[in-house]
Amino acid sequence: MVHTLRPGLTAxxxxxxxxxxxxxxxxxxxxxxxxxxxxxxxxxxxxxxRFNWASAAVxxxxxxxxxxxxxxxxSNNNLSGTFVLNYLEFDIPTTLxxxxxxxxxxxxxxxxxxxxxxxxxxxxxTT
Numbered sequence: 001m002v003h004t005l006r007p008g009l010t011a012x013x014x015x016x017x018x019x020x021x022x023x024x025x026x027x028x029x030x031x032x033x034x035x036x037x038x039x040x041x042x043x044x045x046x047x048x049x050r051f052n053w054a055s056a057a058v059x060x061x062x063x064x065x066x067x068x069x070x071x072x073x074x075s076n077n078n079l080s081g082t083f084v085l086n087y088l089e090f091d092i093p094t095t096l097x098x099x100x101x102x103x104x105x106x107x108x109x110x111x112x113x114x115x116x117x118x119x120x121x122x123x124x125x126t127t
Contacts, residue, residue, distance in 0.1 A: 028060065029066040031053065033070065034072035047098070059083075061084045062085070066085065075097065083099060083102070085101060086104055
């Protein structure tokens with residue numbers, strides 16, 4: 001016995017497969033600690049210092065990148081080139097220095113902004 005799919009079901013199966021394959025990847029969140037790691041690595045403002053990040057890894061530029069800054073009044077994006085990200089949040093007023101940022105929109109938001117946080121999410125380039 002041979003089973004065949006009806007044309008409508010075949011189209012639905014193809015549509016479902018395409019939807020799964022084109023879904024955006026989850027947001028990649030990095031949390032800033034600004035500790036610098038202490039001597040000899042002490043550098044509490046530079047993004048390139050992996051000890052300033054809770055994951056002990058420098059964030060990767062990308063459409064799904066979300067950055068969260070806690071308790072840092074100054075932050076310096078000293079990574080080379082324009083840093084691409086989706087979301088940026090500060091818990092206190094912060095001076096942001098350094099290289100340009102390029103905000104990209106994705107379908108799923110990285111994090112909702114609360115009223116006591118400062119956040120940025122945009123499709124424009126910020127310097």
